[in-house]
Amino acid sequence: MTVELTxxxxxxxxxxxxxxxxxxxxxxxxxxxxxxxxxxxxxADVAEVAAAVAAALPTDxxxxxxxxxxxxxxxxxxxxxxxxxxxxxxxxxxxxxGHASSRAGVVAGRVALVTGGAQGFGEExxxxxxxxxxxxxxADLNIDGATRLTEELGERATPIKVxxxxxxxxxxxxxxxVATTGGIDLVVSNAxxxxxxxxxxxxxxxxxxxxxVNYVAFFLVTKHLGQILRQQHVAAPDWTxxxxxxxxxxxxxxxxxxxxYAGSKFGGIGLVQSFALELVDHRVKVNAICPGNFLDGPLxxxxxxxxxxxxxxxGKVPGAKDVDDVRRFYESKVPMGRGTHGADVMRALFYxxxxxxxxxxxLPVTGGQVMxxx
Numbered sequence: 491m492t493v494e495l496t497x498x499x500x501x502x503x504x505x506x507x508x509x510x511x512x513x514x515x516x517x518x519x520x521x522x523x524x525x526x527x528x529x530x531x532x533x534a535d536v537a538e539v540a541a542a543v544a545a546a547l548p549t550d551x552x553x554x555x556x557x558x559x560x561x562x563x564x565x566x567x568x569x570x571x572x573x574x575x576x577x578x579x580x581x582x583x584x585x586x587x588g589h590a591s592s593r594a595g596v597v598a599g600r601v602a603l604v605t606g607g608a609q610g611f612g613e614e615x616x617x618x619x620x621x622x623x624x625x626x627x628x629a630d631l632n633i634d635g636a637t638r639l640t641e642e643l644g645e646r647a648t649p650i651k652v653x654x655x656x657x658x659x660x661x662x663x664x665x666x667x668v669a670t671t672g673g674i675d676l677v678v679s680n681a682x683x684x685x686x687x688x689x690x691x692x693x694x695x696x697x698x699x700x701x702x703v704n705y706v707a708f709f710l711v712t713k714h715l716g717q718i719l720r721q722q723h724v725a726a727p728d729w730t731x732x733x734x735x736x737x738x739x740x741x742x743x744x745x746x747x748x749x750x751y752a753g754s755k756f757g758g759i760g761l762v763q764s765f766a767l768e769l770v771d772h773r774v775k776v777n778a779i780c781p782g783n784f785l786d787g788p789l790x791x792x793x794x795x796x797x798x799x800x801x802x803x804x805g806k807v808p809g810a811k812d813v814d815d816v817r818r819f820y821e822s823k824v825p826m827g828r829g830t831h832g833a834d835v836m837r838a839l840f841y842x843x844x845x846x847x848x849x850x851x852x853l854p855v856t857g858g859q860v861m862x863x864x
Contacts, residue, residue: 492532493539495562498668502718503536504529504559504568505673506725507544513729514572515600516553517625518672521569525558527551532561540725568672573599573625573646596844598623601674603667605654605711606681608635610787611736614832615678615839620647622840625671629654629663630681654681654707657714664714673722676843679711680736684751684789686800697750704754705761708735712765716774723772730773732843735762736835737778737852739860747806755780759852766850775849779838782856783820785829826857 495503501518508516531542539561554571602619606612608630616639620626625646628636636649650666653659667674683703685696712733719731740748741755759778766776784790790797798813800806807819821828838855842848854860 493535493562495536495539495564497564497566498665498718499536499721500559500561500564501566501568501668502673502721503540503543503561503725504557504566504570506722506729507540507547508553508570509722509729510544510726511547512572515675516570516572516672517601518557518568518570519670521556521567523556523567523569525556525567527555528558528560530560536721537724544725570672573623595623596840597676600676601625601627601667601671602676602678603627603629603650603663603674603715604678604680605629605652605707607678608632608639610789611781611784611832611835612678612680613639615680615736615836616647617643618832618836618839619676619678624676627667627670627674654679654711655702657710660707660710660714664718667715668718673718674715675731677711677715677719677733678736678839679708679733681707682736682738682789684748684797684800686748686751686797686804686806688747688804689749692750700750700754701757704751705757708758708761712761712769712776716765716769716772719769719774720772723774727773730775730846733765733769733774733776734839734842735776735778737762737780739780739782739854739856741778741780741852742854742860747801747804762852763850770849775842775845777842777849778852779835779842780852780854780856780860781835782824782830782854782859784832785817785820786831790829824857824859828857830855830857 505518529546531539533539557570558567597619602624604612604616607616607628616626616628620643627648627650628640629650629652630636631653633651640647640649650663652663685700735758737758738755740752741759745752762776762778798816801816802810807816810816834855838853
């Protein structure tokens with residue numbers, strides 16, 4: 491009996507086997523070259539195929555190497571390589587995990603994807619991950635912006651056009667990831683929108699759009715990219731991967747005249763906790779980062795439809811005569827006196843990836859504006 495596999499299922503198994511062999515992430519890219527090693531494996535289930543692939547890997551195989559792998563009717567020829575400076579994340583059982591200096595390299599050599607990565611927080615996350623040695627997929631509906639960013643970054647950056655609220659689009663994104671790198675290690679679900687307005691007057695369409703992009707999309711991204719992480723885990727049972735939702739302080743406390751946004755973000759925390767309980771079986775950690783207001787980003791400062799403008803129009807800030815009044819009002823609410831910066835979020839993201847013993851958490855990064863309470 492032979493299990494039927496697709497290339498989408500096969501390549502993460504091969505990548506997992508290579509990761510398990512060296513405890514280091516690898517990249518699998520399509521190759522036209524003659525293979526240096528050929529692996530064939532059949533079995534009654536996916537775990538059996540994964541074990542056969544792992545057993546067939548030559549112990550002296552050095553990377554980069556051209557590999558042909560076949561199983562269950564699926565076949566692929568790929569160039570397997572490690573990114574320069576690839577680093578592993580120390581397990582909590584290893585002595586070096588106790589040294590904070592390890593945090594700087596936790597994403598080096600890993601494959602990451604950032605939704606909404608072409609602008610705002612997403613762009614800052616992309617730039618930081620890339621500068622830290624990761625291969626980064628910039629996934630955005632704004633494909634022109636994503637392409638410009640990846641062209642600026644150069645190698646190890648790939649644009650993907652995606653509508654995160656459309657399942658076919660998200661499925662195609664997952665397939666493109668596997669076809670490009672063979673798998674993934676870090677998913678950052680960052681895409682989001684805000685449509686402020688009173689519950690007494692807001693259009694249903696605006697409420698539904700916030701729900702689709704901020705809540706439903708996180709489900710779709712986790713569903714389809716989580717399948718890759720699960721498949722890798724079959725062949726690399728000790729390798730830990732991460733899904734991180736960029737949530738908001740509005741996922742922790744209500745937001746006046748911004749119920750659509752806050753409600754979708756509260757729901758996101760529920761998904762984080764629920765997904766964490768399920769995916770821990772595949773060594774996938776699922777956590778959220780809840781930033782304060784990114785006042786310098788387009789979500790707030792866009793001159794036509796940014797939150798400064800929306801809040802001024804909706805009267806959310808009593809007495810405000812212009813957007814500068816709105817900005818000063820929100821800065822005054824933060825004990826540390828400023829909005830959140832991209833670097834603040836990245837420190838939290840690196841911590842989450844490095845932390846081997848935490849899942850299902852919502853980490854506030856708010857300058858003290860929102861504090862944890864029991």
